[in-house]
Amino acid sequence: MAAVWINQLLQGVLLGGLYTMFAIGLSLSAGVMRFVNIAHGDFIVLACFALLILTTSLGLNPVVATLAILPLAFAAGFALQRFLLQRVVGENLLLVVLVTFGLSIIIENGLLQGFGADPEKLSGGWMETATIGLGHGINMGLFQVVTLAAAVALVAALDLLLYRSGIGAKIRAVADDVVAADLIGLSSVRIYAVAMGISFVTIAIAAGFMSIWTDFDPSSGPTRLLIAFEAIVLGGLGSIWGSLVGGIVLGIAQSVGAQFDVAWQMLAGHLVFLLVLVVRPQGLFPKY
Amino acid sequence: MAQEALLAVDGVSVFYDRFRALADIDVAVGGGEIVSIIGANGAGKSTLLKAILGQAGRVEGRIWLAGEDIVGRTTAAIVALGVMLVPEGRRLFPSLTVEENLWLGWDVGRRGEFGFAELWQLFPQLAERKRQKAGSLSGGQQQMVALGRALLANPRLLLCDEISLGLAPIVIDELYALIPRIKERGVGIVVVEQDISRSLAIADRFYCLLEGRVVLAGRPGEVGRETVVQRYFGL
Numbered sequence: 001m002a003a004v005w006i007n008q009l010l011q012g013v014l015l016g017g018l019y020t021m022f023a024i025g026l027s028l029s030a031g032v033m034r035f036v037n038i039a040h041g042d043f044i045v046l047a048c049f050a051l052l053i054l055t056t057s058l059g060l061n062p063v064v065a066t067l068a069i070l071p072l073a074f075a076a077g078f079a080l081q082r083f084l085l086q087r088v089v090g091e092n093l094l095l096v097v098l099v100t101f102g103l104s105i106i107i108e109n110g111l112l113q114g115f116g117a118d119p120e121k122l123s124g125g126w127m128e129t130a131t132i133g134l135g136h137g138i139n140m141g142l143f144q145v146v147t148l149a150a151a152v153a154l155v156a157a158l159d160l161l162l163y164r165s166g167i168g169a170k171i172r173a174v175a176d177d178v179v180a181a182d183l184i185g186l187s188s189v190r191i192y193a194v195a196m197g198i199s200f201v202t203i204a205i206a207a208g209f210m211s212i213w214t215d216f217d218p219s220s221g222p223t224r225l226l227i228a229f230e231a232i233v234l235g236g237l238g239s240i241w242g243s244l245v246g247g248i249v250l251g252i253a254q255s256v257g258a259q260f261d262v263a264w265q266m267l268a269g270h271l272v273f274l275l276v277l278v279v280r281p282q283g284l285f286p287k288y
Numbered sequence: 289m290a291q292e293a294l295l296a297v298d299g300v301s302v303f304y305d306r307f308r309a310l311a312d313i314d315v316a317v318g319g320g321e322i323v324s325i326i327g328a329n330g331a332g333k334s335t336l337l338k339a340i341l342g343q344a345g346r347v348e349g350r351i352w353l354a355g356e357d358i359v360g361r362t363t364a365a366i367v368a369l370g371v372m373l374v375p376e377g378r379r380l381f382p383s384l385t386v387e388e389n390l391w392l393g394w395d396v397g398r399r400g401e402f403g404f405a406e407l408w409q410l411f412p413q414l415a416e417r418k419r420q421k422a423g424s425l426s427g428g429q430q431q432m433v434a435l436g437r438a439l440l441a442n443p444r445l446l447l448c449d450e451i452s453l454g455l456a457p458i459v460i461d462e463l464y465a466l467i468p469r470i471k472e473r474g475v476g477i478v479v480v481e482q483d484i485s486r487s488l489a490i491a492d493r494f495y496c497l498l499e500g501r502v503v504l505a506g507r508p509g510e511v512g513r514e515t516v517v518q519r520y521f522g523l
């Protein structure tokens with residue numbers, strides 16, 4: 001009996017790795033830069049469809065395809081921020097929300113038009129089916145373990161980038177005081193664009209793992225956004241490592257909830273989120 | 289005159305929509321010269337600094353920096369040419385460490401002889417606190433970081449906007465004692481200050497602004513205090 005619960009706990013931690021992937025880009029854009037990107041989940045789904053095209057029509061391996069779109073993702077994020085979103089930076093928050101909400105609708109309907117509503121999935125081949133047995137009927141999927149490891153590595157990399165590199169210091173400076181940044185010759189417009197480019201690289205990586213892990217269809221975005229938001233708020237806004245903790249807490253809550261009743265899976269995650277909000281509204285590891 | 293000075297503001301007007309914040313201003317600053325800009329609130333002192341940095345509204349006229357017209361250039365480009373501001377209210381990045389704040393100045397500026405070794409020598413207090421968050425420092429220490437950040441950019445022209453604001457007199461004395469030492473390195477310095485007597489005491493020349501115009505200019509010793517006060521208030 002205990003083995004069942006231990007198993008659910010373990011699967012929850014692994015699921016947390018995927019959720020961290022959803023959250024990490026948002027942690028940078030919304031948590032650090034204070035730029036709430038409502039289309040975050042839809043961009044993940046858009047990247048999934050880009051991977052679908054690359055793997056089906058060009059026959060690329062999913063790992064190769066994901067690596068191939070990383071530079072494109074950076075360029076797309078950079079250009080989107082520089083030429084569209086920058087127009088609403090510093091205006092009131094509602095404008096940012098409205099513009100990205102509009103993007104969300106455009107992406108969702110554009111994908112629906114192009115691909116239809118059927119669920120799609122990438123095949124991970126042997127990676128997807130390999131398991132690691134721990135005895136007592138507890139098994140971990142190799143792909144799930146790799147996802148969690150990659151999520152931890154990505155969090156560590158982003159944390160280093162933000163707190164140990166020059167561009168990281170500039171991003172935090174612009175987040176602190178954009179007017180002062182411009183006064184001393186830091187070009188905030190460029191730095192915002194670089195930050196969004198980095199956020200989009202993490203979106204592409206998240207898409208690489210998600211497209212193999214689970215089905216996706218054009219309307220999958222908002223659920224990913226919700227999970228990402230819950231994870232970064234749970235972890236504490238602005239804390240990169242917090243998004244890993246937030247993602248894992250959500251994963252465990254959902255996995256354990258599903259053990260009671262499958263219908264409880266999503267609900268359990270939301271309930272834990274609300275509970276933490278009530279008890280500790282600043283999140284578990286707040287930066288601000 | 290225009291091309292010889294380090295900075296020559298040549299017939300500059302600044303407009304915000306229809307409002308004219310500066311009207312046909314001429315200001316010159318030489319290398320190794322301290323120039324004080326005085327004037328009441330709203331006289332256009334800050335607008336002048338912003339115009340030099342490429343942060344003002346619509347600018348008419350020419351601003352020469354070492355013979356190059358910098359009107360229309362980005363702030364980043366102007367800073368790279370050797371103009372650096374110590375902003376009003378210090379404007380440090382509070383969540384960054386002292387060292388990170390200083391490094392940003394080094395990174396945006398020109399390469400030159402002033403580096404971190406010189407900086408720690410000039411401000412030993414900051415060396416002890418370099419890993420501390422800038423927001424946790426006292427006002428005087430923050431002003432030292434703001435000044436240090438500007439010096440690390442190795443400016444040819446240093447713009448100081450109200451550096452004494454909100455600081456204890458003893459701290460202001462300390463800061464003002466540093467300015468002539470910066471001047472000795474050949475840096476041109478513009479000092480904008482509400483406190484007339486303090487800023488005129490260290491200035492080689494001064495300009496008095498009133499409602500966007502230069503109403504008086506000269507050397508502090510050669511113009512009587514009465515005249516300065518009268519022009520300051522537009523009497």
